[in-house]
Amino acid sequence: MIEFTDDWMMHKSILGEGAYGEVKLIVNKHTNEKIACKIINYGKHDDVEVSINKEVIIHRMLNHDNIIKYFGRRKEPLREYIYLEYASRGELFQMIEPDVGMSSCLAQTYMKQLLTGLQYLHNLGIVHRDIKPENLLINDEGALKISDFGMATLFRCKGKERLLDRKCGTKPYCAPEIFVKPYKAQPADIWSCGIVLIAMLTGELPWADTTCEEFINYKNDSYITVTPWSKLGNATLSLIRKILAIDPNKRLTIDQIMKHPWMKFNFEDQKSDVVDGSNPHLVKRWNSMLEAETRIHRTNPNVTLSQPTPAVRPTSIDQLVTDLRTNREVVCFSQPTHNDDMLLSSQLHFNETPLTRESFNNLVKRMTRFYVTTNYEKTLEVLCSVLDTFHYNWQTDSTGAVTISTVDLMKNQLVFKTNVIEIQGKILVDFRLSKGCGIEFKKKFKKLRECLDDIVEKDE
Structure with missing residues (x-):
């Protein structure tokens, strides 16, 4: 977490992304009140200010139990913050x-x-x-x-x-x-x-x-x-x-x-x-x-995980781990991802506080994350090897976040991100949709998880 204002802390992890920005969680240090903050970067798109103004004009008119509440906005020369109701269970x-x-x-x-x-x-x-x-x-x-x-x-x-x-x-x-x-x-x-x-x-x-x-x-x-x-x-x-x-x-x-x-x-x-x-x-x-509405028991679906596919580990994985240890800026493999809808993370620089399970659990409760039994470097190595096995295009930045680009069964672009996060001595692998169909993303996640089954912590 980073300090956002005097009384509010901002989670570094991203809740979600849109065409013009990313959404992060802000927590009040005294009351633990939580709100979502949509961060808009005006330098990314030419028409962003007009589009955001139209969106805000409509959204601030609304007040209903089944519509996300709009709380307000704060504008800066190149950035804007829009404050919204926080929905903890996600999409x-x-x-x-x-x-x-x-x-x-x-x-x-x-x-x-x-x-x-x-x-x-x-x-x-x-x-x-x-x-x-x-x-x-x-x-x-x-x-x-x-x-x-x-x-x-x-x-x-x-x-x-x-x-x-x-x-x-x-x-x-x-x-x-x-x-x-x-x-x-x-x-x-x-x-x-x-x-x-x-x-x-x-x-x-x-x-x-x-x-x-x-x-x-x-x-x-x-x-x-x-x-x-x-x-x-x-x-x-x-x-x-x-x-x-x-x-x-x-x-x-x-x-x-x-x-x-x-x-x-x-x-x-x-x-x-x-x-x-x-x-x-x-x-x-x-x-x-x-009348046989489904042939599958949908109330408590059983997910059967097969044996993991043997990963072909290229020699470049070793270089990836070395580069991350030396904190190089950007490490790219396969074809680079070109995603116009992704914005750079906020450039705010404050003193950071250690990430704990308690603070991480404030974030959206996604079903696309799991703990593993391996250390940080080994987890990243196995993950990237599996991505190569699936012939996904991917790139990683200096923090180890992996951006994966592929297409779904309907030939539409699908982009998602994976973060390998250390939390109080344990390693969590967190997958998040960036662009494309959520259902198709979960299908890809399910297959990736099957291939990582050997290192998934079963007790979690």
Whole structure:
């Protein structure tokens, strides 16, 4: 941690990154109050100030339990700090098991909270335009919070609505109409919610964009026997199919979604009845409702780790360790990563305090980290060898942070970072998404963890 102001300490670790900056945690030394601080570097992009001002103007209007709260801003000549509510459980994608998803009960809860927050926005005449698991945060109480209003805009003013024509968003979550013509705001956001629901229930996305074969098959009703659709029961399919209506005029509204049988079904109560078998009528109703909603037990998914792949350790790894020990500026391997969305860390220089488990646990509780049994140098050596085995492009800086660049199964760029951190004599390996799809990132993390299984500390 570094001293930010007289009463506040800033964690050096990054909570997340966006198009114009990075987010860090600030903790009050006296009250232990925590807030997130979005650090914007004005020297990185030409249009950054205009975009940030628009985002702030919209965000400061908002006050709802399912929307991240805006607290204020502080501007400097080349940098700006935006203070936001801190959500300790991080992005929604952290809760989604790749290829598995989560329980129907939890997915329903998050879907209701997402729609409630979105309805509040729409009632104010605001459209988000980038609804996806990476922009949905979970706080310490488990409540979902909509965040990141960088693509938000007004679509209604003084009762008069306008069509939108800006093609923006994240392709797998974008409604098809936004690429072909001026579009209505609300149905576009609702389409994105339907994709999020699929991701929560199945742990995968149905298509990369609206030009690929998978989407064409969906339009032609030739999709039901393949994943993710084959993992869903009839009740769920009924809802999702109506949310993902190709014609935006036929798409369900938020009120209609909330009234759908799947959204009103009490999964929590019926689940307990099924477990004790005391009510056969409800058991029958439960089975009829779900109809093999998934072939995998999503409530408590079992992750089986295979034996690690033998790592081919190149001679350059030894040089990496040597360079880090001598604290050289930058060490690069393979092809260098070019990531326009990454900003340099804050150049604040203060006296640092030692990192402890207690202070580290203040950070977002990610499921993409683990302790290892090896020392710092050996951990870095094994990690980088595994990255070479997967033919990932990667580079590391003088602190040992590794930036990894690859593509996902949908051929979209995927960038994530790994930090090897020493905490009170133990080594923690922490993976964090930097750019791309959160679900695809977790798939890559899972495979990397399998290959590192020999050094993962099992008791943790």
